[in-house]
Amino acid sequence: QKEVEQNSGPLSVPEGAIASLNCTYSDRGSQSFFWYRQYSGKSPELIMSIYSNGDKEDGRFTAQLNKASQYVSLLIRDSQPSDSATYLCAVRSGSARQLTFGSGTQLTVLP
């Protein structure tokens, strides 16, 4: 069983809508949580990190963390066609140096 689970999608939303991406993890010792965006044929890039329960907002992006439910989500407000990409959830446990990635959710924002 993969330690970090994401709905693979594809997820389609109309331009201007809110896109909601979800991720669950199995290791209760996980301390750090990341969302990476990966455009087709490109390498992943970090867009959000979150370490404490609650919400963290950065522009149109909001990351939400609930450690009790072992759940982290990413909301994209006012979605734009340029947001069309695969979004990867990544988790780091305790003092570990490595990340565990989910398989990614493919998002398409329709004009």
Add this chain to the structure above:
Amino acid sequence: NAGVTQTPKFQVLKTGQSMTLQCAQDMNHNSMYWYRQDPGMGLRLIYYSASEGTTDKGEVPNGYNVSRLNKREFSLRLESAAPSQTSVYFCASTGKSLDEQYFGPGTRLTVT
């Protein structure tokens, strides 16, 4: 400041051939990583190096070897390539905070 660079960008090998993928970073990062990415599988860690002179296995190390040549460079070697190693390979590095991993542009490897 080039960030993380990888060579080559594309490679086609025949089964049984060997090759080395090169990775270098100019951000003075301590930790470096090699991942492979297959459709629907996300990124899977092959090996990582927490510092110069140390390497550790990740989730899928079989069939690979690595060398942390110095602080800047971390190479991945396929001794006897197999079709199952057809994938996109990404190198990444991170600083002391272990927060953001910076990725190279990737190497697309096909083994026939």
